[in-house]
Amino acid sequence: MDFRLKALTKSIWVFHVSAxxxxxxxxxxxxxxxxxxxxxxxxxxxxxSVRHADALxxxxxxxxxxxxxxxxxxxxxxxxxxVVACGICAVSQNMFRDSYSMGDPLDKIIPVDVYIPGCPPxxxxxxxxxxxxxxxxxxA
Amino acid sequence: xxxxxxxxxxPYHPLQEEPEFFQLYDEGEKVVDIDIIIGYxxxxxxxxxxxxxxxxxxxxxxxxxxxxxxxxxxxxxxxxEDILGGEAAVVPERAVYxxxxxxxxxxxxxxxxxxxxAGHFIGYNTVWMWAWKYREPVLDLFEMVTGNRNNYxxxxxxxxxxxxxxxxxxxxxxxxxxxxxxxRMFEGAVMDDPVIRARxxxxxxxxxxxxxxxxxxxxxxxxxxxxxxxxRDDPYxxxxxxxxxxxxxxTGDIFAKTVIRIREMQExxxxxxxxxxxxxxxxxxxxxxxxxxxxxxxxxxxxxxECFHYIKSDGTNRPVRHKIRAPSYMNVASNKVAVIGGTLSxxxxxxxxxxxxxxxxxxxxxxxRDTGKKVMNGWDLIKLSQEKTARLKGGGA
Numbered sequence: 001m002d003f004r005l006k007a008l009t010k011s012i013w014v015f016h017v018s019a020x021x022x023x024x025x026x027x028x029x030x031x032x033x034x035x036x037x038x039x040x041x042x043x044x045x046x047x048x049s050v051r052h053a054d055a056l057x058x059x060x061x062x063x064x065x066x067x068x069x070x071x072x073x074x075x076x077x078x079x080x081x082x083v084v085a086c087g088i089c090a091v092s093q094n095m096f097r098d099s100y101s102m103g104d105p106l107d108k109i110i111p112v113d114v115y116i117p118g119c120p121p122x123x124x125x126x127x128x129x130x131x132x133x134x135x136x137x138x139x140a
Numbered sequence: 141x142x143x144x145x146x147x148x149x150x151p152y153h154p155l156q157e158e159p160e161f162f163q164l165y166d167e168g169e170k171v172v173d174i175d176i177i178i179g180y181x182x183x184x185x186x187x188x189x190x191x192x193x194x195x196x197x198x199x200x201x202x203x204x205x206x207x208x209x210x211x212x213x214x215x216x217x218x219x220x221e222d223i224l225g226g227e228a229a230v231v232p233e234r235a236v237y238x239x240x241x242x243x244x245x246x247x248x249x250x251x252x253x254x255x256x257x258a259g260h261f262i263g264y265n266t267v268w269m270w271a272w273k274y275r276e277p278v279l280d281l282f283e284m285v286t287g288n289r290n291n292y293x294x295x296x297x298x299x300x301x302x303x304x305x306x307x308x309x310x311x312x313x314x315x316x317x318x319x320x321x322x323x324r325m326f327e328g329a330v331m332d333d334p335v336i337r338a339r340x341x342x343x344x345x346x347x348x349x350x351x352x353x354x355x356x357x358x359x360x361x362x363x364x365x366x367x368x369x370x371x372r373d374d375p376y377x378x379x380x381x382x383x384x385x386x387x388x389x390x391t392g393d394i395f396a397k398t399v400i401r402i403r404e405m406q407e408x409x410x411x412x413x414x415x416x417x418x419x420x421x422x423x424x425x426x427x428x429x430x431x432x433x434x435x436x437x438x439x440x441x442x443x444x445x446e447c448f449h450y451i452k453s454d455g456t457n458r459p460v461r462h463k464i465r466a467p468s469y470m471n472v473a474s475n476k477v478a479v480i481g482g483t484l485s486x487x488x489x490x491x492x493x494x495x496x497x498x499x500x501x502x503x504x505x506x507x508x509r510d511t512g513k514k515v516m517n518g519w520d521l522i523k524l525s526q527e528k529t530a531r532l533k534g535g536g537a
Contacts, residue, residue: 018152020180022209027253027290030272034256035269036273060181069159073152096184098188100184119203
């Protein structure tokens, strides 16, 4: 296994990008950090700059104004960087697919490693998604 | 000599969950001007709504904002029921009470959420963790009553989708009883803590006149001494039949806004208890077949203020026009007066004090591709259209 990829499986630092979401996924992500779920036990935390991040957690339906910023953020992220699509909007644009302000879905813009569907996914689902991601990296 | 520094915050910044872009113009520590640039969240919901069936729109407007996800559908169904003859005429009594319960539960969860984030912004992460810890039981209640933690899908035209079971009522009451000491604890913690008082008192003041000038709504207005609340002024749901108070403060600073939100939670708990006691038996939805042609409005007091929906129907199964005005649209503009003159370190909590919700507020602006400069709003587009007509007229003549 690639050493740099292996390093990703411990204490993942996450940068959160909201590309036109309704706030629900963002709140549930913050909820994961609060006492009931408390993923900080495993060293997972939100970081302020994408240059510190191991993973990109993307929510929202990709509107035209945020897509250029999303691309830029992905370019700035240190590689290897895993991308998690959180919520059905990020997975498939859901009911906003036909809107005039929507661009391409997330996986046509940047490569996505894990999809977490749900509107919004429960914190348990988000944690389960991260566990699957870690398993996938270890198995690789 | 001081020189101006521009500090950009956003669009993706650890301070914010949502993408929005502030430019603070500073002279030394003092903020002298602010630009608020939004649009990163625009999803074109008003236009999408015109392509959906009346029943589907309730699910769509629920996803305008994840925090007010019962206020927007409530305002929407009120607007449609306004065409049908009003909520009281269409909706069964039991459904009206269930709607009120969900609306107030949402207010508690939203205010706890804001309290936590406000604590986080002033460096009190303990407040954040405690507030969100006590928010979890409220979300559990939502899961029990509506089937989902957020996005409740509870409201439909003519009633509600799910009933509150009799065996659930004691559980709800017990959870609320456990919440009361927590809210009291927050009230004591905020009012007695000298550091919180020093950070919040006299900061980000919005005077009564400024509040009127900027047409702010909800807790932001009530903190500046404006006694207004849609629940009393234009009653919907069961509010007119219940005993509750409107909390008004005079000072207009962030401390007043915090106190108002904490006390409103206590009022919400009182309202839910009364609703559960009075919950009448009967059906939970009326059979609504067709929406006749007409126009209707719906107003709801969302946790952030008045949420307004307008629906125009032409007798088909889709709205012809759907206009939405969310409370943050009015409140965010008041940041302009609240932030300017304060110090840079107070800017974050001041910007957060109106409980801004940018998902609700998003508007679209059209930019000319050739210059990249001219930003057009609706009026400019109308003007452009009128100019074109004039030009065509001139050419034809």
